[in-house]
Amino acid sequence: MRRRRGGGTGLSGPETVLLLIPALLPIVALSIVPLARGIYLGFTDSHAGFNISTHFIGLDNFRTLLHDSLFLNSFKIGIIWAVSVTAIQFVLALGLALLLSTNLHGRWIARSLALVPWAMPPVVVSIMWKLFYQPQAGLLNEALRRGHLPGQNTDWLSNFSWALPAVILVGVWAGMPQTTVALLAGLQAIAGELHEAAAVDGATTWRRFVHITLPQLRPVILAITSIDFIWNFNSFGIVYVLTQGGPGTSTQLPMLFAYNSAFKYGQFGYASALGDAMVVVIAVALSFYMFGRLRETVQ
Amino acid sequence: VITTRHPRLLHAGQYAALACYMIFLAIPLLWLLSVSFKGPRELVELHPSFIPSRPTLDNYNIALHENDLVHAGVNSLKVAVLTALVTTGVGLPAAYVLARTRGLVARAGLVWILLSQMFPTILIIIPLFLVLRDLHLTNSHTGLILVYLVWALPFILWMLQSYIRGIPRDLEEAAAVDGATRLQIVVRVIAPLLAPASSSRCCSRSSPPGTSFSSRSSCSRARASSRSRSSSPSSSESKGSSGSDRSRPRRCSRRCRASCSSRSCSAG
Numbered sequence A: 001m002r003r004r005r006g007g008g009t010g011l012s013g014p015e016t017v018l019l020l021i022p023a024l025l026p027i028v029a030l031s032i033v034p035l036a037r038g039i040y041l042g043f044t045d046s047h048a049g050f051n052i053s054t055h056f057i058g059l060d061n062f063r064t065l066l067h068d069s070l071f072l073n074s075f076k077i078g079i080i081w082a083v084s085v086t087a088i089q090f091v092l093a094l095g096l097a098l099l100l101s102t103n104l105h106g107r108w109i110a111r112s113l114a115l116v117p118w119a120m121p122p123v124v125v126s127i128m129w130k131l132f133y134q135p136q137a138g139l140l141n142e143a144l145r146r147g148h149l150p151g152q153n154t155d156w157l158s159n160f161s162w163a164l165p166a167v168i169l170v171g172v173w174a175g176m177p178q179t180t181v182a183l184l185a186g187l188q189a190i191a192g193e194l195h196e197a198a199a200v201d202g203a204t205t206w207r208r209f210v211h212i213t214l215p216q217l218r219p220v221i222l223a224i225t226s227i228d229f230i231w232n233f234n235s236f237g238i239v240y241v242l243t244q245g246g247p248g249t250s251t252q253l254p255m256l257f258a259y260n261s262a263f264k265y266g267q268f269g270y271a272s273a274l275g276d277a278m279v280v281v282i283a284v285a286l287s288f289y290m291f292g293r294l295r296e297t298v299q
Numbered sequence B: 001v002i003t004t005r006h007p008r009l010l011h012a013g014q015y016a017a018l019a020c021y022m023i024f025l026a027i028p029l030l031w032l033l034s035v036s037f038k039g040p041r042e043l044v045e046l047h048p049s050f051i052p053s054r055p056t057l058d059n060y061n062i063a064l065h066e067n068d069l070v071h072a073g074v075n076s077l078k079v080a081v082l083t084a085l086v087t088t089g090v091g092l093p094a095a096y097v098l099a100r101t102r103g104l105v106a107r108a109g110l111v112w113i114l115l116s117q118m119f120p121t122i123l124i125i126i127p128l129f130l131v132l133r134d135l136h137l138t139n140s141h142t143g144l145i146l147v148y149l150v151w152a153l154p155f156i157l158w159m160l161q162s163y164i165r166g167i168p169r170d171l172e173e174a175a176a177v178d179g180a181t182r183l184q185i186v187v188r189v190i191a192p193l194l195a196p197a198s199s200s201r202c203c204s205r206s207s208p209p210g211t212s213f214s215s216r217s218s219c220s221r222a223r224a225s226s227r228s229r230s231s232s233p234s235s236s237e238s239k240g241s242s243g244s245d246r247s248r249p250r251r252c253s254r255r256c257r258a259s260c261s262s263r264s265c266s267a268g
Helices: A011-043 A060-066 A069-100 A109-120 A122-133 A137-148 A164-188 A190-200 A206-234 A237-243 A254-264 A268-298 B007-036 B058-066 B071-100 B104-118 B120-136 B141-165 B168-178 B182-199 B201-206 B213-228 B233-243 B246-268
Strands: none
Touching: A011 A254, A011 A268, A011 B104, A011 B141, A011 B182, A060 A268, A060 B071, A069 A109, A069 A164, A069 A268, A069 B007, A069 B233, A109 A164, A109 B007, A122 A137, A122 A190, A122 B007, A164 A237, A164 B104, A190 A206, A190 A254, A190 B058, A206 A268, A206 B104, A206 B213, A237 A254, A237 A268, A254 A268, A254 B120, A254 B168, A268 B104, B058 B071, B071 B104, B071 B182, B120 B141, B120 B246, B141 B182, B168 B182
């Protein structure tokens, strides 16, 4: 029964098909087909409403997009949001994962706490932070008042310069669990012998972190930051509940813009074109990940 | 393992950092809890306090009775449980294929899992709505479960296939020798082995070490298999180290790793 090669398959063709069918049916019917239709909608003038015929209009939507200053602005904000949330999340999560992998007392409390945001729907997270940021009765301003610090009367979510940073902080908080868990799993997979050997050779904690932990974690870091970036770029719920894109358009992420186009103004075609444009941005992020994976396999 | 020139200083720093993390993670939650016990008058006061001055249960009363939270909760529970069951049932055979083959199908499946994460919701939500409307499934639990199924499948497939990779093939081969068909192997061998892994994945991470051995060991098994690809010289010597002071889960992971690597040696 031994296979000739390590990667050889023991499955026959009909068996494979039989095992795949239960998952394949819903995937094709409810994921691939709608997705293809959604991508196609971006090339049409589809509108909400009865008895309106849809026409194929080629790249017209994309031409309009390129001259739509609101769209360009939302894309810029989307990039700022996704990059900062992903970067801050990564640094904080790495620190937390490193702490959790040591044998400190009470780390199980932090472990449980770090998982709580995972169990909370984005809407609840946003309502909670809205209470926190509230100008009069919120905890943040009260803490600033007690500490006699500046900014005690700021309405964080309605302030043009503070709304985006405030929203980014919420994004970081909500995304901590999956990043921490992924990095923690990666840390625990590093063989202890490597650290022991380096310690015997007299390497300091910092040098061991740079020369053992980081290189060993590289695949996990690459995977989780790419996926985080994609999730953050596509995120909608948190910002929609917190600010609805306001004040003005200072927190209007691409998804919010697309949502408004589709369900406020009924421009299904235009909104889908926007979705197509977002896919292109994400594909670039994903190609970084693929490129990194490729380099690893070559090495 | 950690040795440094200033162990006490490092320890103090670590505890301080851990405390900061706990504050960051817990403060919004505690504030939510605090506000939930405050009456409408106290909510608009200028100087709010962390501990409500006139705690009240009115808010919970309103949520439970006037807004019918119980009914909504039962709905959610029903949809969530059914989605979890259907997704695992549908995903397990496919995850098995993804984990145990290296052909075009498996590669296409893994690519799809990644791709499905990158499409923005807006692209799929409009056509999905049209499909469900054609099937007369909007505003029904079935429709919702179908949507969730599509949402959860990529993640479930990814998790399950990585766990299945950690299960030694010897078990399947033994079952095959006894005359089990492929479907029987998946249902009778793989599924029972995955039960603790899939049900207590989250618990095992949040519980103090040592409380749930089975899930820990299955986690470390998955980890061991991912490591066994890169041939580590340390794994061959681990067979003799069973008498050392290693803790139990650790020893199990090493044992599995040794068996995995010895298998790949004899196969190659």
